[in-house]
Amino acid sequence: MNVGEKEIRTIRRAEAPAQTERFQNLPAAGEPIAVLMQLRELGRELSKTVRFVRLLASARYSVARRIDLSTLNFELSAAWSFGSAFPDAPVNSSSTLRAVCRNFRAQLREFVLGVIGAPSHIHSTPPPLSCMKSSRLRLPRRLALACALVLSAVPGLFAQEPRVANVSTLTRVGTGDNVLTAGFVIGGTTPKQVVIRAVGPRLGLAPFNVGGVLADPQLTVYGPNSSTVVAASNNNWSAADAATFASVGAFALTAGSADAALVATLQPGSYTAQVSGVGNTSGTAIVEVYEVGTAAGRFANLSTRAQVAGTTNILTPGFVITAGTGTRKLLIRAAGPALTALGVGGALSNPSMTVTNTSTRAIVASNDNWSTPIGGATATAAVLSAAFREYGAFAFPAGSNDAAVLVDLPPGNYTVQVSGVANAAGIALAEIYDISPAQPASVTIAATKAAADETGNKNGEYTFTRTGPTFENLTVRYGVGGSAVNGFDYVTLPGTIVIPSGSASVTLPLRPNPDLQNEGTDTVVLTVLAGTGYVAGAQSSATATIADSSATLYIASVNAEASATGSTASGTATILLSSDGTVAAVNFNVSNLSAAVTSAHLRIGPSGDYVLNLPVASSGSSQWLFAPTGNHTAASLLAALRSGNIFLGIDTARYPTGEVRGTFIQGAGSPTFTAPAAAPAVSLANVTATDASRFLTQATFGPKKSEIDALTGGSIDAWITAQLALPFTSHRTATVADRTTFGGSSSFTNWNAIHLPNRQSAWFKNVLTAPDQLRQRMAFALSQIFVVSDISLGNDNHTEPLANYYDILGNGAFGNFRTLLENVTLSPMMGLYLSSLRNSKATFDATGNALTTPDENYAREVMQLFTIGLVQLQPDGRLALGSDGLPIPTYNQTTITELAKVFTGWAYPSTDLNRFRNAPTNYYSPMQIFPSSHDDTAKNLAPVTSTILPAGQGGTKDLQMALDALFVHPNTGPFISKLLIQRFVTSNPSPAYVYRVAQVFANDGTGTRGNLGAVVRAILTDFEARSPQVLSSVSYGKLKEPLLRLTGLLRSLNARSTSGRFLGLRHTVNGTPITSATPRPATQGEISTINSATLVYSAIGSLAQAALRSPTVFNFYHADYVLPGPLASAGLVAPEFEITDDNYAITVPNYLRNFVNATIPTTAAAPYVLTLDLTAEQSLLATSQDALLDHLSSLLCAGNLSASARTRIKTALTALPTSTSAVDRVKSAVLLVLTSPSAAIQK
Structure with missing residues (x-):
């Protein structure tokens, strides 16, 4: 086993033990480069966790082999190393050509061929002869360099692109394993013409004058994809190829020399070029590989390994970037400490690297420690690491002293000088990667979240995606268009975005701004613009939409403060709250203020703290950004607005503590109108007892048992028809009769005048006893719309005229609204008021x-x-909004x-x-x-x-x-209809209910507009008035007016007085009952001892309400009064709650209790005392508690006494002492039912 194979297996076992058997047949050192194709297949199967396997030169071989496998991207690189030196630098230098085959998942994407050792000087600027004679030409004896060459045919290069030019290696050619071997690959699918030369003899001649040249080089090319098949060979070059040499820029060969060269057209694949000496000779030679033509490929990478000693024996590779447009991006590395992990002994511990432009002698980049950028080479460790991975370079340990830079270089000659810091010595590896993409990155854009809205919960998103390398940041320019306005409708998009290092894409959020305008759906169109380092891809434009999420409208009816006695100022205010609840537009407009405005502000209840200062004027606008204010957080301010706890306050010189205020409530409105569907049919015949009770509660001043029985089984429509036919029981006539019968009062200025007690007594008598109950109810309702009041018209002489004014309302109750409007307008009492x-x-x-x-x-x-109100209405009574989302003044x-x-x-x-x-x-x-x-x-x-x-x-x-x-006017119908519905049925009628009644106002079916009789019939017979289905709705119903709670008690339980006068209760003076055989006026002294709150005529003191006694023209309460809390949060108004404050919440039940407990005095005559007839109730109690409670529920609760209230009342009745009389038990039951929520709330 040779050393090379042993090292491969050693590294393989350490990093990929599962692949042991895969390496048993690796080629021996020196075998042709065609084996790369075999290694590529191995690389495909390596585990993703194996990053690199490297085999570096061993001491045994003067020519060693290096193999790189990067399975992360299925990349493969291999290198053969040749000892070489060239005298173009001040110190010995060696050249290595490194081949990198990358990304075999697709076609070879790109290859970078670099040049080390300044062979370019052979072709351009010959070195000085003195340098040629330098002893530095001697090759270090133990130096072995890894070298590989890859040529790839990659289509689509930049036009006139600068290129890293000729790749050549000058070295000593030996025999056997020490022959010179270069490898390259032709990629793509088409043949490629190349020039390959092995030059020896020409180097020995001027101007090179290299000694010891190889006398007769033999050049053999193996391939494709084979180590045994000869693709081309040459011993002595052919003069016919001289022109081709010249076309690629190669220096000329001497005619007839023994140099070897060939021009060959080779099929795609891997090749090995082997240079040896004929006759087994040795000597110095240079091997060169050129591509013929520049359209399809380029050189990619070179590396040089050598011994470095401090700053005297430095490593200096060189390269040339040819002329052209643009720059080349190079990754340049000086590895020392990182080599140790790859099995290299004696590695340089701390290399320092400088890149110099040899023409200008300017340093263009430098680095000592790769993770610490210096100067213009600003690539961070993260960017460099990404580049290493991208281009198959082995990793540098984090924080190591290895050096690396990323640099963009224009055409020119460059050298890389690698030295040892602090005179350190050791083996260093210099690498130069041309990582300029074969084609510029293509950037596309897509709207990955194409639908946004203004709620703050749904942003849009664009994704920019690039092709090509991802190791460094890419700044992309884009244009912004569409119907939406950049920086106004959405957060500003600056026009540039950076795709970060290591990422192929980046997202750009589209964040709509809070919008207070109703604009429909806007578009935002982004288009990729031309920029540096990329081109716009096929999908260069993307569109997202911003849906208009309507702002929420809050509206306030602005009226005089209770303390601003005499002020008739009024107006409206609005808050238009953005859909995300972060900003609002405040508008207000108040007229008829008594004096100059001194301050205006929004305030929070109940503390009254100022939360926003407004323009000091009667009208104006302001923006409200929800931010912490005083002790209130932004969230609490928003919650306060939504719960009806924000109000407008305006102070004037006359009323410095506040003349007007208006509480905001969510308003319902729309710029457009769609008619609602017809309501379900509801039967008005065969009325049940419960339905009769409920109906009579709405249509009379209190249902009597006899009236409920009479209507049960009958027709509501017929009952209404009969009531419409009844004439009005005159209030004026009854008032005059009371004065005639019972006289006046010495407490008033004019004894001969008709006084307030006369009119109030007459009013109670009529509403409790008159047969025209529906007309009486309608007159009372109209008196709360067309308001006049004896609070300001308190002259004794006005009592009868006010009663006459009430008759105008009663007589016109079922007539035409236009007639009534004119009669009211021309009434002298209205003229006075x-x-x-x-x-x-x-x-x-x-x-x-x-x-x-x-x-x-x-x-x-x-x-x-x-008539028309302050703002325009839709036909269903909702607000008609303008294009700005705000109400439109009428x-x-x-x-x-x-x-x-x-x-x-x-x-x-x-x-x-x-x-x-x-x-x-x-x-x-x-x-x-x-x-x-x-x-x-x-x-x-x-x-x-x-x-x-x-x-x-x-x-x-x-x-x-x-x-x-x-x-x-189109407002009048829905405006008046809604007010009347509130008085008879419910405080918050649905828009559909208002619409149906308003349609009757517009046309009663005979073509007549304003028929109030038809209107009241429509109100009382509508689905929402009659169907029991609505009873379960939390928004349905109304708090009974205190005066109607009193009349309901008195009428339903048949209240009476012995005199027939409905004036008040039994009273005492100093403990002695007031009695008289005949009616007589009380003395001034006697009057002073009577609690006026117990008199019916002055019920306003306890009930805050009495006929024609409104404190202002705006009635006892405002129709759009907002009760802060759950009702306001639900967007519901609660008119009657305006007079149900902490005081009246106590006085009203107590006042009613006085009447429940009143008894007939023992003296023969007590003409003014009202007492209840509880005979029938005592009989029911004798039957059972449930029978009594059913009866009282029908009279006082419209049949809707809740089960929980019934249970509590029965418990209370049972707990009474056994000695309690029947009448007192009945009174207790009446009082408990009367003060229960079921009786207080009309459903």
């Missing part, structure tokens, strides 16, 4: 400056509260100003048109136009209507046209 009475046109001074302007109160409220300040002119010149009626200011007071007749005080100019009411009110047509025509415009 909202300042349209005696409202005069503008006056001017002599220079045209306005002295007075028309009052705008009624103009504002008739739009905002009585009018503006200019509209108000113009409409105010319509309401000028109206005053108490008079036959004398000159008495605008002093016509006799008349509260009962409609106001009259006084032309001289009316603004008769043209009026533009846009955007309410596009019709201009012509100049000169008079006040009556102006009024008719203006009211007509409001009446036919």
Whole structure:
């Protein structure tokens, strides 16, 4: 066994023991290179864990063989080594040509052929003769160098690409195993013409003058893929080939010399070129291999191994990069310590390497330790390691003193000098790899996540993929296009991306920005642009989309603070929250503020902390970035917004602690409208007792047992028809009758006037006893829309006129809305309340400056509260949103100003048109136009209507046209319909419910618009009002108004007084009951001792509600009031909860308890005491508790007393002392049922 075979087996056993038998028949040292084909097949089967197997020169052979196997990429490299020296450098140098066959999984992708030992100087610049005579020409006796040559036909090289030129090795040719052998491979599928030369005699002549040349070289080429088949041979070259030599740049041979050379066209495959001396002679020779033509292949790699001693005996390979466009990328290495692991003894412990441009003498790269880049050679250890793997170079240990650089070099002559640091000596291996790709990398792009949206949860993604080497970073340029705006609609894409070392691809995220606009779907198109080191591939463009994830709209109705008494300011505010919840746009617009704004801000409840400062103005906008503010985190601020705990506050000079506020709630809206499907049919006949109770709870002031029985088995539709036919029981008539029967009160200024107790007593009497219950309910509902109030109209003389105003509502309850709107508008009580009475046109001074302007109160409220609302609505009552996702105002300040002119010149009626200011007071007749005080100019009411009110047509025509415009406005139907649904049935009607009722408002089936009788019928007979299926919905129902809870108690349990007057409870003065044989007014002193909260006429003190006693024009509560918490989070309003604060949550039940516990006094006469008739209830209790509770559930809970409440009530009743009377047990049951959630919430 020879040493070479032994070393192979030793390395094989250490790194791949499973493959032992595979190496038993490896060729002996010196056998032809064709055996590479056999080794390649072995390489395919090696374990992936085996990286390299190397056999380096042994002491036994002057010509040794090196074999490299890289199974990771099925790569194979082999090298033969020849001792050589050439005097082109200041020290001895040796050349090794290394062959690398890479990536046999596909065609040979590329080969890099390098030149070491400066043979280029043979062809270009001959060395000085003194150098030729130097003793350095002597070959070190023990020097053995590994050398291999590969020629590969690789198609598609760069046009005019610079190339690492001729590969040659000058060395001593011996005999036997010491003959000179070079190997190469022709890749591809087509034959390749090559020039192969073995030059000896010509070297001995000028200008080379090499001594001891091989006198008669013999050149033999074996192959393809065979070590025995001779492909071509030559002893003496042919002059006919001289032109070919010249074409490839080879120096000329002397005519008739014994040099050997051949020009051959060889088939693809592996070849061995062997140089020996004829007659078994020895001497110095150079072997050269050239390709003829440059279109198909190139030289790839060379390596040189030699003894280095400090800085005096250095290793200096040389190479040439031919002229051309561009640069070549070279991997240059100086291995010392890494050789030890490969079995080389005496390796150089710390090599240092310098790459020099020999023309300019400039150092282009240098390195000492490969993991520490210096100078311009900035490749990191990670990049270098990747390059080693990519090109089949054996690995360097981490942190070793081996040297390596990656460098891009332009055409020119270069040398690599390897020396020992600190005069270290030892064997070093210099390697040069031309790793320039045969073709530039091809970069493609794909939208690997092509659909993104603005939620923050779904980003897009592009993937850039390159072909070719991956060992270093590749910077790719790309263009950005599409309909989306870079840096606005998504996080800025900079236009470059780096595919990192070791990766064939990289992803680029597309991160949509939070968007507050409704823009539809946008596109983002990326296109690979030209750049350095790559070309755009076939798929050079990719498109991703950004779906518009609509921002969430929060809207606030802005109204006066409770403490801002007298303020009539109002408006709207919106917060448009991005889909990812990180940013919002805040907008607000408030009109009719009492004074200049001093501050405006968003605040968080209940603390009231400021969380965002807004422009100091009555209207404005601001961006809100959700970030920690004070003690509040971004998450808590977002949660507060979603739960109804963020409100707008504006302070003014008149109300420095706050004039207006508005709490935000999620709004429902859309830019477009689609009509909902028809509701399921619901039967209105054969009514059950439970259905009757539920219906009468909605349609009356409280169901009586007799009424439930009468409707049971009958028809709801027939009941409504009968109610529509009943005339209104006049509130004014009842008020006057109460005054006539029971007198006034000395507590009021004018004893002879009709006082508040008279009107309130009359109202209670009518709603509790009048047969026209539905009309009474409708009048009460309308009084909460067309609000007037004796809170501000408190003059004694206004009591009867207010009752008359209530009659306008009652009489018009089932009539046409347009008629009712005009009657309300011309009512002197409305004129007094909202300042349209005696409202005069503008006056001017002599220079045209306005002295007075028309009052705008009624103009504002008739739009905002009585007809069209603040913002445009869809037909189903949802918000109609603009392209910006925000509500669209129905009018503006200019509209108000113009409409105010319509309401000028109206005053108490008079036959004398000159008495605008002093016509006799008349509260009962409609106001009259006084032309001289009316603004008769043209009026533009846009955007309410596009019709201009012509100049000169008079006040009556102006009024008719203006009211007509409001009446036919598309908002009026859904706006009024929803308000009425809230009063009768549920606080949060579905859009479909609103739509169905609004359609009836628009057309009652006979072509009539505004038929309120048809509207109320539609409300009460709709699927959502009648079907029991809706009862389980958490969004369905309403908190009963406190006043209706009281009337429900009194009416359902047949409350009565001995006098027939519905005024209040039994009271005492200093412990003595107030009694009288005949009705009489109480004295001032007596009145002062009575708790007014126990009087029905002043129920507002305990209930926060009484007929025509609203504190503001906005009613007792706002229709869109937001209760912070779960309801707000669900986007639900809770109007009645606005008057159910901590105080009223206690006073309302206590007030009701007073009536439950009231008893008939023992004295003969107690005319004003209301008591309940509990006779029937006592009889039911005698039957069972369940019978009583069923009865009370029907009367007070619409038949919906919950099982849990029933159980608790029964437990409480059972726990009463046995001595408790039946009536007291009934009262306890009534009170417990009455104050249960089932009775408080109408379903």
